[in-house]
Structure formats: structure tokens, C-alpha cells
Amino acid sequence: MPSAGSPRSVLQRPSSEVERGLRVVVLGAGVAGVLSAHVACQHAHSVWLVEGDSLAAGGGEASAAEEIMKVARQRRGIPQLAHPHTLAMGGLEAMEALLPGFKEEILRRGGVELDLARDLRFFDFGDVYKRADDSCLKSVGASRALIQATLQDEVLARNAGKLRVMDGCRASGLLWSEDKSRVLGVELSTGERLEADLVIVACGRSCLLPQWLKAAGHPVPAVLKVNAGLTYVGRLYRMPEDWDKKRWLGCITLGRPNGIWGAGMVPVEGGVWQMVEWGYEGNVPPMEDAAFLEAAGRLPDTEIYEAIRRAEPLTPLEKYGGAYNICHSWEKVPPPPGVLAIGDAVYAQGMSVAAKSAEALDAAMAAALPAGGSLEARRAAAAGMGRAFHQRLAAVIAPAWMMATSEDLRYPGTKAQGVVPPPRLLSLYIDSLCKASHRSSKVMELFFCIAHLVKPPHYLFHPRLLAAGIQQMLRDALQALWPASQPTKGALKAE
Ligand SMILES: Cc1cc2nc3c(=O)[nH]c(=O)nc-3n(C[C@H](O)[C@H](O)[C@H](O)COP(=O)(O)OP(=O)(O)OC[C@H]3O[C@@H](n4cnc5c(N)ncnc54)[C@H](O)[C@@H]3O)c2cc1C
Structure with missing residues (x-):
């Protein structure tokens, strides 16, 4: 990814640019940051993407494995980069909606088409899920390195002239108004300053936003943690x-x-x-x-x-x-005007939540910044959109949080902080849907649609799943009461 040159070459923006339009700075070029920069480009006049690591493009004669490991060494700010990253279907759909043609491009670069209900062998609760002949869950098998590179290249190419990148340079703090009530930009590790109407913090799990806000006397939300x-x-x-x-x-x-x-x-x-x-x-x-x-x-x-x-x-x-699962409830204690957080910096759950969060950012910016209006009004609206955005974001995060934490909370050694476990009946019901998937590919496909964030959580109570789940619970109850008994053949058939 070409950068804008050495960080030192960038100081405050020229006054002509300041006068022309809305300025956004995005911190962190992971999945959340790159997609947020793309979204910001659709609404703002100029966008800076600041990344601590070098984003220099690969190339040369390296094999796929060598390339993955090279990127992993280069992107120390994403320590999980070398690990498998399954792209959930809901995440791929969000990336495709934000960057039409993304799936085709990643397949062109070597990604493998993967029907999640047909091509995956899924062993769970002592047996294999019944696989579908074909399904609507056509995702892509690709390394995080390839997903990251494709996103970066696509976003930069589509926003040429508006998006500028400053890599190898960390944000070290926020710029504040004199009374510290409003964020006006960022301080860089080079000692330089970048002014902005809105700072989008996408710095991943190691995000320092809470510390920066506390140091300026602002409250920060409680942290929810589930560590299995x-x-x-x-x-x-x-x-x-x-x-x-x-x-x-x-x-x-x-x-x-x-x-x-x-x-x-x-x-x-x-x-x-x-x-x-x-x-x-x-x-x-x-x-x-x-x-x-x-x-x-x-x-x-x-x-x-x-x-x-x-x-x-x-x-x-x-x-x-x-x-572990960690979530900052910014919707309860919104950050001060001029700054908001996204991606793992809010809830460290995955690329799909990050991509869906970027869609929520797009909707929040569209709602806050209607066309027309004076520049001053647009600046004030951009700075003040944090509360509305974090409320939208909470709705995006909730299903993923529920699925991930209810799984982790099943282990007796799991440590939870600030979290109410899901009702026992709900956990038993979800387990029963997994077991019903041993016999029915239709149950499995619909259940996967929820797990892959394609369908909302209320689909857990879709008539097909409700019938299969209740049948399975009865089957389990029967076997618990009379362990030797097997249901009469066909009597409790799910499909
Ligand atoms: C072991 C493991 C396995 C995972 N497997 C999956 C999976 O299978 N599927 C899936 O969807 N997700 C998976 N994830 C989660 C996924 O990696 C993240 O959710 C995803 O990377 C989105 O993160 P992000 O863009 O918010 O942050 P990150 O990817 O962490 O990016 C943050 C970026 O911010 C930069 N940065 C940090 N501080 C600063 C600063 N001060 N100034 C400038 N830049 C800064 C960092 O260098 C980094 O590039 C996994 C995570 C782990 C830990």
C-alpha cells in the first residue's frame, strides 16, 4: 500500500483544505480501520489513515506461505495475523456491500470459495453435522494477510485523491480544545499534530482511547470481559x-x-x-x-x-x-465530541463484526451529515455523532457477543467480569440445535446463518429451528431418564 511519504512530511493541513470541507482521521489500519477510512471518504472532504506498522506492499517471488509469514512479521500490531481467520458469511456480505466486487477480487488473488454448510466437516457434541448439498453460505477461504491486503488495495484505489495514508507512525494522544471538552485531532509519535473534525479510533485490542480520555478527565465505560x-x-x-x-x-x-x-x-x-x-x-x-x-x-x-x-x-x-471477549460499552458512556471507536477497540470479536460496524458507521454518518448545510454545521454534526453511532454499534455487537460469550461461559473455569450469563434454558436450546444439526442439514444451514451473522438472533426461534430444538430437548430428556432407551425409528425424525 503506498504511503504518503515519511511521517515528518505531514504537518497540519494547508489552510485551503481546512476551509474546503470535513476532515477525518482514522487510527489503525486493520479491517475496522481500513473499512472506516473507506466509509469516511464517502462523507468527508479528506481522510487520513494513520497506522503504526509499515504497510509496504508485498510482491516478488515469495510463495503463499512465505508471504503470509512476511506480512505477519511486518504487522506486529496485529499479533494474530498468522492464525486462521475464517471469514463469516455476514462479514463477507458487509465487505461486498461496502466494496462491490470484493469477493471476486479476493478469489482472483487465490482465495478459495468455501460453502460453509457443504464443504465444512463440523464435528460437535460427539457427531458430525449433516452437510448440505448446496447452501447460501458461500464464503471465502483466505489468510488474514490476503484479506487485509485486498481490503487495503481496494480501499486505496477507490478513494485515490481523498484518502492519504501515514504508516510507520503511531498516534500518541488526542488534541483537545482548551477546556478539554472536544477532541480536535491527534498527536503523533513523531511529535507532529494532525487536526480533524472527527477522529475514528480503530487501534484494535491494545487501543489506548480509555487511557487518553481518563487523562483528560472524561469518564469511560465499564469493561465487560469473558475469559475462557x-x-x-x-x-x-x-x-x-x-x-x-x-x-x-x-x-x-x-x-x-x-x-x-x-x-x-x-x-x-x-x-x-x-x-x-x-x-x-x-x-x-x-x-x-x-x-x-x-x-x-x-x-x-x-x-x-x-x-x-x-x-x-x-x-x-x-x-x-x-x-478473550472484551467489550467497552461506549453506548452507555459515549466518548466526548470529536472522537469515536470501532472494531476490536470496542468489542474484540472478529473481522465480520468490524465490517458490519463499518456499515453502521456509514449509516450514522449519512444520518448525521445530510447533504447541504454550512461547513460549520457539518463539522459540528460530525463531531457530535459519537453517541448515535455507538447506539447503532451496540445493536451490531449484541448478537455476536451473545453467541461468543454463551459458548465461553459453559466452561467452569471461565472468568467473567460485568457479565450476566444467558438463561440456562437458552443455552440448552442452542445446544439442542447443534445436536439436531447431526440429522438435518436444513437445521444446520439456518443455524449457521445466525452464527455467521447473516440472520438476526430472533431467527433462533424460526419455526424450523423451534421444532428441531424442542424435539432434540425431548430426545435428550428421554435418554437422561432411560439411558438405554433409543427413540423409535422415525418417531423423532427432524428432517
Ligand atoms: C487468535 C485469534 C484468532 C482470530 N480468528 C478470527 C477468525 O477466525 N475470524 C475473524 O473474523 N476474526 C478473528 N479474529 C479477530 C480479528 O483478528 C479481529 O477482530 C480483526 O482483526 C478486527 O480488528 P481491528 O481492525 O479492529 O483491529 P486490528 O486488526 O487489531 O488492527 C488494529 C491496527 O491498529 C494499529 N494501531 C494500534 N495502535 C495504534 C496507534 N496508537 N496508532 C496507529 N496505529 C495503531 C495496529 O498496528 C493494527 O494495525 C481472531 C483474533 C485472534 C486473537
Whole structure:
């Protein structure tokens, strides 16, 4: 991604530009920041994207695996970059809505089309979900490095002349009005200052916005945290030439209801597969090759073991701990005028929530900044839109938070802060939908639509799911009362 030159070359904006229109600064060029910069370009006169890491483009003769690892080393600000990143269908739809043609472009660059209900083997609650012959869930298998590069290139190309990038340069604080009531821009690690009518903070999990606000005497919201002590260990593989892709293109093995270990494997660009094992409650998958393979062999489904046993490891094992749920409720305590937060800086959940949040930003900017009106009025409206945006954002975050935290809260060792667990009946009902998916691909597809943020959570009570869930709960109750009993063949058939 070309940058605007050395950070030192950029000082305050020329006065001609200040007079012409709305100025936005976006901090952080992850998924949330890049998409927010694109959205801001549709509403503002000029946009700066400030990123701590270098965004220099790849290229050359590197293989796909070498390129992924090179980007991971370059983007230290995204420490999870080398790990598999499944793009949920709702996230892909949001990216496509913001950047029409995005899916085609990522496939052109080597991404693999992945029907999430047909091509994935999903082992959960002791059995495999029944796969669909075809479904509406056509996502893409691609590394985070490729997703990131495609987003960056597309956003920069589509906003040439309006969007400028300053990489290799961190924001070190906010610029304040004299009475510290309003944010007027950012201070950079170079000592320089960048003025703005609106600062969008997309700095990821390590975001310092709460500290910056506290230092200026502003209140910050409580932090909600659900930590199931989850640690990932994974690497890249090349699958054997004779691998039958009809068997599966991606494989997920969960240890539920009681197991603490799991694993996943997905194809990405260049014939590479990303594979990861995980452990809950502070249990860490082995970091030594033979033990790592053996651990895969001890999972309740040995498909991934059979695959990696014959596959060629392309990279060393990498560990990532600290993947807990953390959410700042900015909708309850909105930030002061002139600044708002987005992406992992609000709720660290995924690229899809980040993309859907950028859609919410677009809607909030459109509502706050109607065409016409004086520049002064537009500036005031941009600065003051934080409260309305964070209310919209809370609605985007809620379903993802519910799905992710209700799963993590099932582990007895999970530590929760400021969180009310979901009603027990709801958890049992969701479990029953997973189990009903063993017998019905239609139940599985609809359930996946909710899990992949395509359908809203009230679809959990769609008549098809309600019928399947209740049948499954009755089946479980029957078996709990009379463990040896099996339902009469066909009596409780879900499909
Ligand atoms: C182990 C793991 C696995 C994951 N798997 C998935 C998955 O399968 N699917 C999925 O959708 N999501 C997954 N995620 C989540 C996903 O990585 C994030 O939600 C996603 O990256 C969106 O984050 P973001 O853009 O808000 O922040 P980030 O991607 O963290 O980007 C923040 C950017 O801000 C920059 N920055 C930070 N501070 C400053 C500063 N002061 N000045 C300038 N720049 C700054 C950083 O350098 C970085 O580039 C996973 C996360 C983890 C930890």
C-alpha cells in the first residue's frame, strides 16, 4: 500500500483544505480501520489513515506461505495475523456491500470459495453435522494477510485523491480544545499534530482511547470481559497431492459438551491450509511437533489428524494466548465530541463484526451529515455523532457477543467480569440445535446463518429451528431418564 511519504512530511493541513470541507482521521489500519477510512471518504472532504506498522506492499517471488509469514512479521500490531481467520458469511456480505466486487477480487488473488454448510466437516457434541448439498453460505477461504491486503488495495484505489495514508507512525494522544471538552485531532509519535473534525479510533485490542480520555478527565465505560483461558497453537501446511477435496475442504472439531480441546483446518490461497489446535481453561496445545500431532489424534474426531499426518508442515508452530471477549460499552458512556471507536477497540470479536460496524458507521454518518448545510454545521454534526453511532454499534455487537460469550461461559473455569450469563434454558436450546444439526442439514444451514451473522438472533426461534430444538430437548430428556432407551425409528425424525 503506498504511503504518503515519511511521517515528518505531514504537518497540519494547508489552510485551503481546512476551509474546503470535513476532515477525518482514522487510527489503525486493520479491517475496522481500513473499512472506516473507506466509509469516511464517502462523507468527508479528506481522510487520513494513520497506522503504526509499515504497510509496504508485498510482491516478488515469495510463495503463499512465505508471504503470509512476511506480512505477519511486518504487522506486529496485529499479533494474530498468522492464525486462521475464517471469514463469516455476514462479514463477507458487509465487505461486498461496502466494496462491490470484493469477493471476486479476493478469489482472483487465490482465495478459495468455501460453502460453509457443504464443504465444512463440523464435528460437535460427539457427531458430525449433516452437510448440505448446496447452501447460501458461500464464503471465502483466505489468510488474514490476503484479506487485509485486498481490503487495503481496494480501499486505496477507490478513494485515490481523498484518502492519504501515514504508516510507520503511531498516534500518541488526542488534541483537545482548551477546556478539554472536544477532541480536535491527534498527536503523533513523531511529535507532529494532525487536526480533524472527527477522529475514528480503530487501534484494535491494545487501543489506548480509555487511557487518553481518563487523562483528560472524561469518564469511560465499564469493561465487560469473558475469559475462557483460550490458547491457540497452529501452523501452515501443504496437503498431500491426492487429498480428496470432496471429503472436506475445511474441518472443525469441537470437544463439546465436556472436552476442552478442539482443532480447525481451512484452505487458503496458494494451496496452503491453515490449521490450529486450541485448549480452554488455561490448557495450551503442545508446541513440539510430535506431541502436536499426537494431540490431534486424541480429539474425538480424527479427520484433522489423518490430514496433517500426511501433510507437509510449512511453518513452525505459533502460539496465541489471550483471545478473550472484551467489550467497552461506549453506548452507555459515549466518548466526548470529536472522537469515536470501532472494531476490536470496542468489542474484540472478529473481522465480520468490524465490517458490519463499518456499515453502521456509514449509516450514522449519512444520518448525521445530510447533504447541504454550512461547513460549520457539518463539522459540528460530525463531531457530535459519537453517541448515535455507538447506539447503532451496540445493536451490531449484541448478537455476536451473545453467541461468543454463551459458548465461553459453559466452561467452569471461565472468568467473567460485568457479565450476566444467558438463561440456562437458552443455552440448552442452542445446544439442542447443534445436536439436531447431526440429522438435518436444513437445521444446520439456518443455524449457521445466525452464527455467521447473516440472520438476526430472533431467527433462533424460526419455526424450523423451534421444532428441531424442542424435539432434540425431548430426545435428550428421554435418554437422561432411560439411558438405554433409543427413540423409535422415525418417531423423532427432524428432517
Ligand atoms: C487468535 C485469534 C484468532 C482470530 N480468528 C478470527 C477468525 O477466525 N475470524 C475473524 O473474523 N476474526 C478473528 N479474529 C479477530 C480479528 O483478528 C479481529 O477482530 C480483526 O482483526 C478486527 O480488528 P481491528 O481492525 O479492529 O483491529 P486490528 O486488526 O487489531 O488492527 C488494529 C491496527 O491498529 C494499529 N494501531 C494500534 N495502535 C495504534 C496507534 N496508537 N496508532 C496507529 N496505529 C495503531 C495496529 O498496528 C493494527 O494495525 C481472531 C483474533 C485472534 C486473537
